[in-house]
Amino acid sequence: MITTNQNKQIKQILKLKKNARERKKEKMFIVEGIRMFREIPEDQFVKAYVTEDFFREHNELFQQKDTEIVSDSVMKEISDTMTPQGVLALVKMKEYSLDEFLGKHPLLLVLENIQDPGNLGTILRTGEGAGITGLIMSKDTVDIYNPKVIRSTMGSIFRVPFCYVEEMADAVDFLKKNDITTYAAHLDGATYTKENFKGASAFFIGNEGNGLTRQLTEKADKMIKIPMMGKVESLNAAMASGLLVYEARRQREEGGE
Structure with missing residues (x-):
């Protein structure tokens, strides 16, 4: 002992x-x-x-x-x-290549500078539930192997492909090359339920306090928002991610995919 x-x-x-x-x-x-x-x-x-x-x-x-x-x-x-x-x-640790993220009907989450371990773990776990095919993270996102993140994933860490990228521009180029429509979560976007996510889709989610950088937002094909009532300006990053990927899942199930 x-x-x-x-x-x-x-x-x-x-x-x-x-x-x-x-x-x-x-x-x-x-x-x-x-x-x-x-x-x-x-x-x-x-x-x-x-x-x-x-x-x-x-x-x-x-x-x-x-x-x-x-x-x-x-x-x-x-x-x-x-x-x-x-x-x-x-x-x-297990290493994934971006090609493993494509799947039959790609549905990706792209995270920029997420800092809260609980948020990242919940995003991965919720993403698995909604059927995402991969998670892409900026190099300044909290370490996914942080013990608090691991606990929050409840096992999803072993089942969902993920990777960090040095340059987010490279990740966007990969998505565009594979005909994946990119959506930036942004206050100036269109209401998310009005968009069509039945095709290959990737959602950009930004830092808890500052949102997405202007550079990444401008690279997205479209901007979308989750409408707010009352005085609430935005949702927690994990909650927002969950709403978006589950809307994609709902649309795909309705469309027979």
Whole structure:
């Protein structure tokens, strides 16, 4: 049993938990909790760390898996939650190419400088529910492997293709080359329910406080907005994303796609 946070493995976990650069360098991230643990694809699993009580109760989960028992105090140290469930795993990152985003009827979300981990995780999870075929993010968007993002995805991190791009202009060029209509979420746009999303579509969603940059907005084929009543100016980025992708799904189901 590992009983000290001075252990070499524990030190590595702490680095991975706190540092996006370390995660990128090691090409690994952390998954925590039984539900997320069950979701880990076999080819991405690296190693499990569990408390003695958890191991005893869920022994069947760890058959033929590289597993370390850790003390309750060590688990509390490496956990990113207030009340650890007793299981944490190291997982290999998976890399996607933009070509994998196309699918049969492409439906993409393109995020520019989203900063809230909960927003990003919810966007990915909601996107999976609506059937998006990929998620494209600007390089200044919060790290998708941040433990808070991982938790918010509830497993969607393992099922939805995603990538970061150095230059958003390159992402737009890719979309245009593949005949994907691009829509910028903007206050000056047309009401989103008036548009037709049955064809290949990509929605641009901007930073929580500032929205989309002018440069990216101008590159979009069309501007759309979610109409507001009262004194509300805009919706949370995750909520806005959800409304747009579910409207696309509704239209596609009505149209027989």
